[in-house]
Amino acid sequence: MAIMQLREAINLTLHQEMERDPNVIVLGEDIVGGMGTAGGPEAIGGIWKTTAGLYAKFGDRRVIDTPISESAIIGAAGAALAGKRPVAELMFADFIGVCLDQIWNQMAKFRYMFGGMSRCPAVIRIAYGAGRNAGPQHSQAAYAMMTAIPGLKVVIPSSPAEAKGLLTTAIRDDDPVLFFEPKALYAARGEVPDDEYLIPFGHARMVREGRDATIVTCGQLVDVAAGAADALAQQGVACDVIDLRTTSPLDEEAILDSVEQTGRLIVVDENPPRCGLAADIAGLVADKAFASLRAPIVQVTPPHTPVPFAPELEQAYLPSAARVETAVMRALEYR
Amino acid sequence: MQLGREQMLRAYRQMKIIREFEERSHAEIQTGEIAGFTHLYSGQEAVAVGVCENLTDADYIVSTHRGHGHCIAKGCDVKGMMKEIYGRADGLCKGKGGSMHIADVGKGMLGANGIVGAGAPLAVGAAIAARANGSDAVSIAFSGDGACNQGTTFEAMNMAVVLKAPAIFVFENNHYSEHTGVDYAVGTTGDIASRAEAFGMKVWRGNGCDYFAVDTVMREVLEHVRAGNGPAAVELDTERYFGHFEGDPQRYRGPGELDRIRAERDCLAAFRAKVTEAKLLEHADIDAIDAEVMGLIDEAVAEARAADRPDPANVLTDVYISY
Numbered sequence: 017m018a019i020m021q022l023r024e025a026i027n028l029t030l031h032q033e034m035e036r037d038p039n040v041i042v043l044g045e046d047i048v049g050g051m052g053t054a055g056g057p058e059a060i061g062g063i064w065k066t067t068a069g070l071y072a073k074f075g076d077r078r079v080i081d082t083p084i085s086e087s088a089i090i091g092a093a094g095a096a097l098a099g100k101r102p103v104a105e106l107m108f109a110d111f112i113g114v115c116l117d118q119i120w121n122q123m124a125k126f127r128y129m130f131g132g133m134s135r136c137p138a139v140i141r142i143a144y145g146a147g148r149n150a151g152p153q154h155s156q157a158a159y160a161m162m163t164a165i166p167g168l169k170v171v172i173p174s175s176p177a178e179a180k181g182l183l184t185t186a187i188r189d190d191d192p193v194l195f196f197e198p199k200a201l202y203a204a205r206g207e208v209p210d211d212e213y214l215i216p217f218g219h220a221r222m223v224r225e226g227r228d229a230t231i232v233t234c235g236q237l238v239d240v241a242a243g244a245a246d247a248l249a250q251q252g253v254a255c256d257v258i259d260l261r262t263t264s265p266l267d268e269e270a271i272l273d274s275v276e277q278t279g280r281l282i283v284v285d286e287n288p289p290r291c292g293l294a295a296d297i298a299g300l301v302a303d304k305a306f307a308s309l310r311a312p313i314v315q316v317t318p319p320h321t322p323v324p325f326a327p328e329l330e331q332a333y334l335p336s337a338a339r340v341e342t343a344v345m346r347a348l349e350y351r
Numbered sequence: 352m353q354l355g356r357e358q359m360l361r362a363y364r365q366m367k368i369i370r371e372f373e374e375r376s377h378a379e380i381q382t383g384e385i386a387g388f389t390h391l392y393s394g395q396e397a398v399a400v401g402v403c404e405n406l407t408d409a410d411y412i413v414s415t416h417r418g419h420g421h422c423i424a425k426g427c428d429v430k431g432m433m434k435e436i437y438g439r440a441d442g443l444c445k446g447k448g449g450s451m452h453i454a455d456v457g458k459g460m461l462g463a464n465g466i467v468g469a470g471a472p473l474a475v476g477a478a479i480a481a482r483a484n485g486s487d488a489v490s491i492a493f494s495g496d497g498a499c500n501q502g503t504t505f506e507a508m509n510m511a512v513v514l515k516a517p518a519i520f521v522f523e524n525n526h527y528s529e530h531t532g533v534d535y536a537v538g539t540t541g542d543i544a545s546r547a548e549a550f551g552m553k554v555w556r557g558n559g560c561d562y563f564a565v566d567t568v569m570r571e572v573l574e575h576v577r578a579g580n581g582p583a584a585v586e587l588d589t590e591r592y593f594g595h596f597e598g599d600p601q602r603y604r605g606p607g608e609l610d611r612i613r614a615e616r617d618c619l620a621a622f623r624a625k626v627t628e629a630k631l632l633e634h635a636d637i638d639a640i641d642a643e644v645m646g647l648i649d650e651a652v653a654e655a656r657a658a659d660r661p662d663p664a665n666v667l668t669d670v671y672i673s674y
Contacts, residue, residue: 041483077483083513085506091472094490097461098411098480117503121466122473126454131445132669134456167670191671218672265672 017209023202025176026066026141029183030103032212034074037101040187042070043080043092044105044141051081063107064143064202086111090118093192096138097126103187109144109158109196123192124167135190141183144172145236145286146334147200152322155330159196159235160287160296163263169193169217170264174238176206181215182261189217198236218265226254229344230274232297233284234260237335241284244340255282255344263293271297272305279310280347284335289317311350314343354566359626362404362562364640366396366619368429369420371648373593376419376436379652380597385436389450392420394560394592397618398523399424401565402491405573411459411477411490413470417591418463421493422453425460433651439658446661447669467528468501470494471520475507478516478582487577489517497528499543500536508550508582515581519572520547522584523559525591530603547584559587560616563625590616 020028034040047067049060061068071079082089092102106112112119119140126136146155163170169191173179179197186193223238224231224245233241238259245255256274260267275281281301283294294315301313316335324330354362373393379385392399395417403412403424414421422432427443435442436450443453454462461477464470474492481488498504499522511518522543526533533541544554553575557568565587572583590612594601601609626632667673 041479043479077485080479080514083506083510085510087503088472088475088506088510091474091476091503091507092479094411094413094461094473094476094478095480095483096476097456097473098477098490100480100483102476102479117466117469118472122464122469126462128670129444129448129452130454130456130462131443131447133444133454166673169671266674 017207019205020176020208021202022173022176022179022197022204023064023066025180025208026183026197027068028208029180030067030070031073033184033187034070034078039099040101040103041078041080041095042067042103042105043082044089045082045084045107047105048079048081062105064199066141067105086115087118090115090123090140093118093123093126093136093138096123096136097134101137101187103139103141106140106142108154109142110153110156112142112158112162119162119168120165124165127191128167136192137190139186139193139195141195141197143199144196145198145200146323146330147236149325149327149330151325155323157286159194159263160285160291160293162194163293163296167192168264169262170196171217171262172196172198172235173261174198174235174259176204176208177213178215178261180208181213184212185214185217188214196235200236215261217262218267220261220267220270221259222256222270223259224255224257226256227277228254229280229282229347230256230258230271230278231282231284231340231344232258232260232271234263235286237284237286240335240337241340244337244344247337248341248344253344253348268300268304271301275301275305276308279308281309281313282316282340282343282347283313284316284340286335287317288320289315290320292317311347314347316340316343353570356632358404359632360636360640362400363622363637364644365400365404365424366562366622367640367644368647369396369399369423370619371644372419372423372429372433375648375652377593377597384656386438387449389436389597390417390595391593391597392417394590394612394618395523395525396420397562397565398521398559398587398589401562402521402569405566405569406459406489406491408457408459409486409488411461411474411481411488413461413474413477413490413492414463415470415493415495415498416451416463416465416467417495418451418453422455422460422463425455426458427453427455427460429647430651430654433655434658437655437658438660439655440661440665441658445665445669468494468498468503471498471504471507475511475516475518478511478518479514481517482514489519489573489576491519491521493521493523495528496522496524496526496533496537496543499546500528508547508552508584511582512551515579517576518582519576520582520584522547522586523589524586525589527591527595527603529595530599532603544584544586552582552584553580554584554586556586557588559589560618560621562618562622
């Protein structure tokens with residue numbers, strides 16, 4: 017195991033998977049960077065540095081630096097129909113809007129509407145999330161919206177090792193996968209397996225264990241929830257913290273099993289509150305584990321606003337460990 | 352004319368199958384037997400067949416909502432298509448797609464498409480795949496004069512030029528985007544090819560109601576693209592006999608327009624006249640194909656009507672998970 021940043025774990029995975037399978041191609045804006053400039057190819061190596069070195073190694077037939085044309089990039093789904101395994105990079109989740117048709121009417125539907133004659137093994141890597149003071153059009157989470165679309169798989173890693181294991185599975189998966197990378201964690205460090213490492217979809221990870229309350233979350237908020245659980249543990253309150261890893265498919269069993277033990281559910285989500293992931297999971301538990309509940313379900317989400325720019329405002333927007341602790345204590349008021 | 356006798360017979364047969372498939376669909380729709388939205392291709396047969404007869408199964412096409420002609424021309428099973436339009440269990444897409452989404456990936460037919468302008472990016476994706484494979488396969492986006500106004504088409508054309516992708520943008524200009532005329536909606540006074548040219552690719556123009564004109568143009572285009580010169584575009588002037596969708600009363604057409612285009616710009620009649628006057632084929636050869644195709648479509652309709660309807664339980668199949 018080596019210790020590396022999340023962005024390095026993604027870069028390593030892309031190198032390894034492109035070596036393993038010649039059908040894997042990558043494309044996106046500035047993933048090589050510097051094309052057509054005096055600096056020349058690889059002058060940038062991707063704005064997130066997740067694609068550095070791929071062009072030099074695999075050439076321009078497999079590493080495709082594109083114009084700023086998100087619909088055309090996600091037309092990579094057409095390459096998937098033609099037998100490739102495209103891995104496209106969307107620089108920011110906020111740009112989903114300009115290529116939404118290619119995602120929800122095209123790639124998500126091919127397998128179903130063609131009666132199963134084809135799969136669409138495309139991955140879209142999407143940098144998402146608040147915390148970098150990037151303002152309302154470069155900070156959205158967006159994974160809940162995508163989770164609502166039948167035919168897509170939605171994956172959100174929470175650490176460098178998780179990024180490697182989940183991205184490897186995503187690239188080998190025969191269905192379209194939206195892979196949401198928490199951009200606030202690109203520089204986060206952790207141990208990452210050197211060799212082949214796959215994490216199956218639909219299996220949540222138990223990050224902390226405790227019998228008093230269940231905290232369900234994903235992505236960059238896993239660390240926030242774990243921090244809250246650690247602080248609560250000092251006060252004698254033990255929480256299950258569940259990292260969903262994939263919001264579609266959803267590990268319903270892990271959520272329901274935990275709630276049946278604890279009787280209390282807190283969902284921590286980075287999407288706005290209406291029709292979001294927190295509401296979705298609250299609905300699931302109300303439907304399937306109502307009798308186990310000993311307290312109202314508490315949802316911890318941002319307010320129903322765009323993501324603000326100023327650091328003070330953005331910190332007030334994002335769910336914090338303190339808010340998670342308060343939410344757990346609120347659930348514990350019910351005995 | 353560079354075509355041999357067998358090629359001419361085959362080309363005519365393909366055009367006739369499309370025509371009869373569409374005329375019969377039109378009649379069946381009036382009876383209420385076929386559900387949903389259907390957009391017929393009649394009048395444009397010379398384009399689909401003139402393009403696709405120059406392709407192999409290794410080449411890709413991406414079609415439009417008016418896709419039946421492209422499907423037939425690219426080799427999709429006609430009976431499977433008819434069953435699909437009827438929404439039957441063993442339709443080409445098991446009744447999940449219907450008229451607007453017929454595909455046959457093994458034949459290089461990557462799907463008709465219900466979204467105007469969605470096909471061009473997909474075709475560029477397939478062209479990227481062909482380029483990555485190092486093959487000389489090409490990928491064709493069929494678009495209408497409506498789709499030429501979509502930003503997706505512009506993005507796809509520019510990206511294809513930048514990547515030197517073997518993509519061919521075939522614009523079928525039938526003069527109407529839904530119910531709006533091309534002179535109004537295409538700002539370059541109806542000239543689509545000049546737009547493609549402005550993206551930096553070589554363009555061709557041709558008479559889309561003349562099979563031989565389309566064939567000649569496509570031979571040049573394919574030679575250019577297969578040689579690795581990057582993308583190309585073709586604008587073909589053609590006619591649409593039926594409305595935008597079935598049930599469209601076509602109030603936007605001028606007086607006598609439909610009669611005139613059927614009389615003067617029928618690609619099947621033009622083909623027959625050309626080959627018989629040049630004594631390349633006899634009327635009897637053409638008549639025999641007409642009779643055989645009528646029989647084929649009769650069978651397709653009868654089989655589709657009699658075919659099993661889907662089991663409602665199959666609503667849950669072919670999607671990776673359902674809740």
